[in-house]
Structure formats: C-alpha cells, structure tokens
Amino acid sequence: MPQQVRAVVAATRDAPVTVETIVIPDPGPGEVVVDIAACGVCHTDLHYRQGGINDEFPFLLGHEAAGTVEAVGEGVEDVAVGDYVVLNWRAVCGRCRACSRGRPWYCFATHNATQRMTLTDGTPLSPALGIGAFADKTLVHQGQCTKVDPRAEAAVAGLLGCGVMAGLGAAINTGEVGRGDSVAVIGCGGVGAAAVAGARLAGAARIIAVDLDPKKLEWATGLGATDTVRADQVDVVAAVKELTGGNGADVVIDAVGVPQTFTQAFYARDLAGKVVLVGVPTPEMTLELPLLDVFSRGGAVKSSWYGDCLPSRDFPMLVDLYLQGRLDLAAFVTEKIGLEDVEDAFARMHQGDVLRSVVVL
Structure with missing residues (x-):
C-alpha cells in the first residue's frame, strides 16, 4: 500500500x-x-x-x-x-x-x-x-x-x-591525475575539497589549493593540499607557476565555474597540461580566449559531468578505500x-x- x-x-x-x-x-x-x-x-x-x-x-x-x-x-x-x-x-x-x-x-x-x-x-x-x-x-x-x-x-x-563524487572523479577520472603530477584546484568548497582528496589518492606530488576563504584552504590542507594560494591576495596564475618551477600545473581543476576562474585555470597549467571544469556555470556566462593560445598550449580542456563516474564501479571502490582508512x-x-x-x-x-x-x- x-x-x-x-x-x-x-x-x-x-x-x-x-x-x-x-x-x-x-x-x-x-x-x-x-x-x-x-x-x-x-x-x-x-x-x-x-x-x-x-x-x-x-x-x-x-x-x-x-x-x-x-x-x-x-x-x-x-x-x-x-x-x-x-x-x-x-x-x-x-x-x-x-x-x-x-x-x-x-x-x-x-x-x-x-x-x-x-x-x-x-x-x-x-x-x-x-x-x-x-x-x-x-x-x-x-x-x-x-x-x-x-x-x-x-x-x-x-x-x-553527488558533490564528493564529482570532485573525486574530476581528479581521478576526468583529469586522470597520475603519480608525481602537480595539481591545482581552484575553489575549495565541497567539490573542490574532494578534488584535492582525489588528487592525493591518485598520488599527485604537489597539490595546490586556491580559494578566497582561509577556512576552505584549511579544509583542503587537511585533505591533502601541499600548498595554498589566497586568490584575493596574489595573482593566481603567477602563484601556481611559481610553485611548479615556472611551468604551471599538470592538471588544473576549476571547481567554481565562472569565466575568471576558468581563465585562471587555462593559463595556470603547464604546456600540454589538462584543464578540468567541474564547477557549473550559469546560462548567461560566456568566455573569450585567443584561439592561438588554445592551439599553442596543447593539452586538453575537459568538462567533468558527475566526475565522469560509473556508480557501480566507483562507489564500492571508494567506500572500501574509506573503510581501509585511505580516503x-x-x-x-x-x-x-x-x-x-x-x-x-x-x-x-x-x-x-x-x-x-x-x-x-
């Protein structure tokens, strides 16, 4: 009934x-x-x-x-x-x-x-x-x-x-973060903090958390960030490059989803690096980039839907890692x-x- x-x-x-x-x-x-x-x-x-x-x-x-x-x-x-x-x-x-x-x-x-x-x-x-x-x-x-x-x-x-899987998957599935990679995550709320945790789980050597809020940067540090950047105090692109030997990060994850943060992510990556957009833009937002910059930097620009997850594959695995004390x-x-x-x-x-x-x- x-x-x-x-x-x-x-x-x-x-x-x-x-x-x-x-x-x-x-x-x-x-x-x-x-x-x-x-x-x-x-x-x-x-x-x-x-x-x-x-x-x-x-x-x-x-x-x-x-x-x-x-x-x-x-x-x-x-x-x-x-x-x-x-x-x-x-x-x-x-x-x-x-x-x-x-x-x-x-x-x-x-x-x-x-x-x-x-x-x-x-x-x-x-x-x-x-x-x-x-x-x-x-x-x-x-x-x-x-x-x-x-x-x-x-x-x-x-x-x-939803949110935690979106962030973890943005790093692990969409960004394909590998051992020894450098990763920057712009926006460290729930999704961005999960992207930090995912990068750590994948074996990234340097994980740079970027946010305006010191509390969120503290959360990100607890989840595995090795460095933090206050976006309201420094130039984000310059800061990420300085922390990565002048090159930029191998993977940059935009967990905010506005034109400013996406542009920062685009230019804060290394040549042939990846940009992952997991923050959700609103319908009226537009983006303008020099097409030559898109061509000359190579790499990949990817959006991440639900962390590109397959629930039947990813949920049990991540729960097991949690029970093992690894996540x-x-x-x-x-x-x-x-x-x-x-x-x-x-x-x-x-x-x-x-x-x-x-x-x-």
Whole structure:
C-alpha cells in the first residue's frame, strides 16, 4: 500500500522549504522504495529551491543519500530487499550510443522512477535529480541504487551520491591525475575539497589549493593540499607557476565555474597540461580566449559531468578505500542535522561555513 512519510519540499521559487507529509506509491516495474538513513545538503538542492534548475515546483529536495532497500517492483534484479545502497542520479541505460561504445559514464539516456511521489492532496512532486531524499523514504529506479559495504556510515557513504563524487572523479577520472603530477584546484568548497582528496589518492606530488576563504584552504590542507594560494591576495596564475618551477600545473581543476576562474585555470597549467571544469556555470556566462593560445598550449580542456563516474564501479571502490582508512570521507561531514534544519543548512552552506551538512533520519 502507498505510504505517507515526512519530506522537505520547496513549494515555490525562493520560498523557505517546509517539512510536509508526502505519499510514496508502491514500487512499479523497475522501481525501488528506499528507507533513507542520511542525505547530504548539496548546493544543487539550493539551486532547485531558487528556481535555478527549472520551474517544475513543488520540488522534493535531497539527493546525496544512503539507505536500505525496503521494497522492489516487478522485474527488479539489480538490488533486493535489505540491500544497503547509495543513491545516484545517473542510472545508465546500457543501450545508448555512449553505453554501446563502452563509455557508460557519458550515458545519454539515464532514467528515473516512472511513478510520481505526491503531496497528500495529489499534487505531483518533482524529485531533485530524480531522487528526492530529504525524506524518510523515497521512490527511485533500480539503476539509481548502488550496493556498498554496509559497514560504511550512511552520513558518509551518501555523500558519494553527488558533490564528493564529482570532485573525486574530476581528479581521478576526468583529469586522470597520475603519480608525481602537480595539481591545482581552484575553489575549495565541497567539490573542490574532494578534488584535492582525489588528487592525493591518485598520488599527485604537489597539490595546490586556491580559494578566497582561509577556512576552505584549511579544509583542503587537511585533505591533502601541499600548498595554498589566497586568490584575493596574489595573482593566481603567477602563484601556481611559481610553485611548479615556472611551468604551471599538470592538471588544473576549476571547481567554481565562472569565466575568471576558468581563465585562471587555462593559463595556470603547464604546456600540454589538462584543464578540468567541474564547477557549473550559469546560462548567461560566456568566455573569450585567443584561439592561438588554445592551439599553442596543447593539452586538453575537459568538462567533468558527475566526475565522469560509473556508480557501480566507483562507489564500492571508494567506500572500501574509506573503510581501509585511505580516503577520509568523514572529513566532509561538518554537522549532522534533522529534516527541519535544512533551510538553516542552506544559509550556512551559502556563507561557506560547512563542507557538508548531513540530514540524519
């Protein structure tokens, strides 16, 4: 039978979120109901609340989550009742042109649950990134569930569902950071700090954290940065070059996503180095670069979608590294809160006071 549970809903553009009672239908074909244990507060949720993604209000927010499979629909084979899972917003189809060419991390036909969760009056909800996990339970497609080791605390494991995976993957998957490389990360919030951790995990010899905020640089140092640069006090490009023998870094990751930081990243890399854009620009932003500079510097300029991750491959591996003590995912959890605290958590995130607030249910 359909269930009624608590959930955080953004009813209209820029209005404070509220905790409402919502209806979760029984899972249909290919669908799964997950009992949520924890869900991180991501900047993408704030974008939904502000109307920056689309205007399909009301939104059911939350997407960086871990929990336990409670019920499965017809034809579900990937998971079973009782499985401990991290939710992901890239349920690969296995059939599109990217998947058929062996590049499922670029899947062009990712999918979500078919049925809609609703308010008690029947109003359909739009789940954030097809998940909607600021809730006691949620309905997702089976492909959005990735089984991981149940020994990993949900408040930690769930962060792989979005921001932390985006940063780690920007370094490891997109940037292909190698042993002995030099890496600069511009912007050291949640995603940038994760890129620092990913560069360290990959064996980078020098990791340069760049930010305006000394608190974020301190976080980055704790996660593996060897050097820090205050972007408001020095010329970023000159500082990165000075720290890399005058050459520039092998990989520069822009975790901010504005024209100024991308331009800094472009010129702060070594010849034939890589620039990785993982920060998300807004639609009106434009970029102008001399085409000769693009040609003469060589290398690669790449965007990183979700850290170019494949959840079925990357989530279990990263959880295992966390359990082995080789990846400090717990360092990203600044505070644990309740559903009723999400609006205040948005304010703290916007002010740069936290790496991640995590709703614990």
